[in-house]
Amino acid sequence: MSRNQQSIWHKNRRQQDILSAKSARLELVSERAEDLEPCTAETLLPNQEELALYRRLYENIPSVYFSLDLTGIILSVNKFGANCLGYSVEELIDKSVLNLFEHSDKQKLSDALGELAKTASFNDVSKWEFRLNCPASEIVWVKVVARLLPADDGFSHLDLGSNSTDKHHQKHPQILMVLEDITAHKQAEDALRESEQRFHSMANTAPVMLWMAGCDGLFTFFNQSWLKFTGRSMEQQQGLGWLEGVHPQEQDFCQEIYDSAFHARAKFEMEYRLKRHDNEYRWVLDTGIPRFTPNGKFVGYIGCCIDITERKSVEVALKHSQESVQAQLEEMESLNRLKDEFLSTVSHELRTPLTNMKMAIQMLGIALNQEQNFFSEMEKPQIERSKAARYYEILDNECDREINLISNFLDLQRLDNNTKPLVLETIQVQQWLWRVVELFKARNRNSCQQKLRLSIANSLPLLTCDPFSLERILIELLTNACKFSPPDAEITISAQMKSQNMQFQVINSGVEIPSCELPRIFDKFYRIPSNDPWKQGGTGLGLALVQKLTKLLGGTIEVESGSNRTCFAIQLPLSNEV
Template sequence: MRISEKRYRNLANAMPLIVWTAQPDGTMDYYNQWWFDYTGLTPEQSAGLGWQAIIHPDDLAECLNRWNYAVSTGTFYEIEYRFRRQDGVYRWHIGRAVPVRDNDGQIISWVGTATDIDDRKRFEEALKESEARFRSMADNAPVMIWVSGTDKQCNWFNQPWLDFTGRSMDMEVGDGWAQRVHPDDKELCWQTYLEAFAARQRFEMVYRLQRADGEYRWLVDTGVPRFTPNGEFAGYIGSCVDVTERKATEEALKQRAEELTYLTKMLATTNAALEKRNQELDQFAYVASHDLKAPLRAIANLSQWIEEDIADQLSAENRRQMELLRGRVHRLEALIDGLLQYSRVGRTATKSELVNVQALLNEVLTMLAPPPEFTIAITTEMPTLHAQKLPLFQVFSNLISNAIKHHNRLNGNITIAATDKEDCYEFTVADDGPGIAPEYHEKVFGIFQTLEARDKVENTGVGLAIVKKIIESQGGRIYITSQAGQGATFHFTWLK
């Protein structure tokens, strides 16, 4: 027995954990060397109830209650508790004890162990804290989150998912969540999930899931495989985003795109037809002007020849009538030219160039050769801008010639100015003539519209209509400020 006991004690002392024994009534009677090395207590300090001194105060009562219960009932004893290491640090241990019985079943002693599990305990606590933090974060995330294990079954859903479906966790786990997937999407949904699961790959799928109110909503579900620190596959974690509104927008955009494609084709067909009509119109205008102007010139020439041949037989009234005849012919010829110009505005592209407006005005005035009784003043510095020169030339030529032609005196003053308006220039052509009453400000821009009888002033009523069409085709606008008897000012803008 002494040899056996020595062997037992040597074995106990060699173990890297605390080993102790107690008498049938629970009184400690032996500790292995690890106890003394770990706690720093002496045998005298450990004797009797001395071991209680190193138990953490918060754990002592539970430790004693369980020990006393085990001793009184002869049952297995196990508890997790903290006791103090020799450096004063409390560490978690798991304590276990079993009764040793004789052949009659009587308890003759107790054998117990205490194993340091502090590192494991701290890891478990950290894991619990991490899991709690994850669940808190997931439950407050603006997306629906799910987790599955290696058995392909979902084992957790966050609160937004449960709120969306209106179901409990127990109803959703496993494959319960699939009950809410739209019947038309279920097969593709499962196939995508299982194929990704087998390949341990990330997946993304779009399907409809029934909301708590019964409405099916489109979700984008993204799943990512999970792995343990040692690389073992642990299942999937996924997130779902409600994209119903986005999908509806995409469908609407797709429909609009199809409509636009159709309209583009129709527009191309229409443009081709318009191009053909424009070409036909140009051809018609050329032929018509040629065929109309030729007999007009003949009429004018014949009237002149007749007047010369019978000059001694014509009265003053007859001569005036012949002059009126030729005037009508010239007016008709000018009207044909005006109509041709009007029809071509905006359809004949000319190259943009750097235009010095001061130089352009000098060219206009040289061409018009205004009467010496008229004073034409350029009151501001004229800009230089990128523009189509010919249309701008036509606008100034018409406005200045109109100011001279429709003046109520043989002498007059015309002023031309320019103002910088950031993205455009505003030009003004002002005169001190008879003016235009406000009710006629828009009328004068209509084609064939005149304020004076054509017999009084030779006028086709096309000039200002051409001016307005040119300016608007260049992205500008024209308007009048005038009162009857106070002169008129024409304002027009031209993009820089």
């Protein structure tokens, strides 16, 4: 139906007055009026209502719909689309659609429309993405979908727009254009692109070697630190090219570790040698961490490498040092065993002749006493004795000294090796201590010229300890006190409670130990300096043995010396455990 031809419905419009005045030229009739059957108002009303529905759908469909001529002039636009662009329908009709786009995209769109009009068939659909320039609209990016429509074919004409002019319905092809808002999608792409650029910028300035791999396990990215270290390009490293720089002895190892972690989607660490740009292999620690999207989808790995060559060198040196130390320890243990065996042999070999010598000395004294009343000579003051008596005394004392030296030395060795067992007993301190002092007097009645005094507190509790070790301690302290105290001086042995411990003290007067010597008196083979080596001579192991035995009993020993007085104080717990 041509634009100048009127339909029967149009002729009867004034009589029936079915549609409003705004519904101008909504026609669907044949071009040939003679083919039309007479229409009444009752038959036309359903068709007109259907056309009105289509018109409402067209006007309010949530997209921007244009019909254009081949030059890009807007022939029609739906009301919803015009409002989205910030215009009214009247403001857009007969205007070029190019005015709605950014200046830089106008020529691109014009060329695309021209190409569409020239080459596209009526069934082809073209798609582009352009930026809009509509100040009153929030839409920035649109996806343009366009299709070429054929000219009216002489059979039908459908006019849904109330704003079209007569020239719009000429028999010429038109372009149907639909704009889809993709602003949010483009903004997301821009944000992603910016994030990727920021990551690449950070990765390339990081002081460690970084890499990334995709969900297929192939490596896709290496930062500048990696490329600078290896001296290889990104293309050479991508995929599995990075393995070419791994030392041949570790390539299979690295591949196995990576494949195992990849299939398990697990973190991994591996150490291997990587060839540097100067062809030197350097040890690196490679750590890989799996990457997942927020919804849990696996997207690959990200990892970093650090050069640990210096650390590996230290580890190797430390290992060699540990091996050397272990070898030295084993050698020392072997030497200790040899020493113990030697000391055991030597002590046996020395003890036997010394025991014989001691026995011979005693027999000599008995023989001399029978012939010359020798023992009475020995009871005289030293300056009045005969030479034989003085020599006999020296021989007897030195033999005892050597016997004590060997005994003390072997006891110290057993204490150092923790092979001396404790024999615990419960003792009554008052009675036990009196017996120890009396025994000491009996054994040393010729050498001990000092007065021994006991001072024992009343109602002392029972003491559980090794009485033989405690007796050895007190005898050694009393021996020292007698050696270094002037004749007729007083030596006090006391026992009392102090802070839940039993305290024993051996106090002698008339002599004191120089303060500079106090820290050394418990050292092995230490002797307090003296001008009379024969009188104060000793093994140099007595106080060292005292300290070891006290520690074995779980106690402590302290010494104070000053104002012409020396005091050794020992504190022991009331009970001890083996």
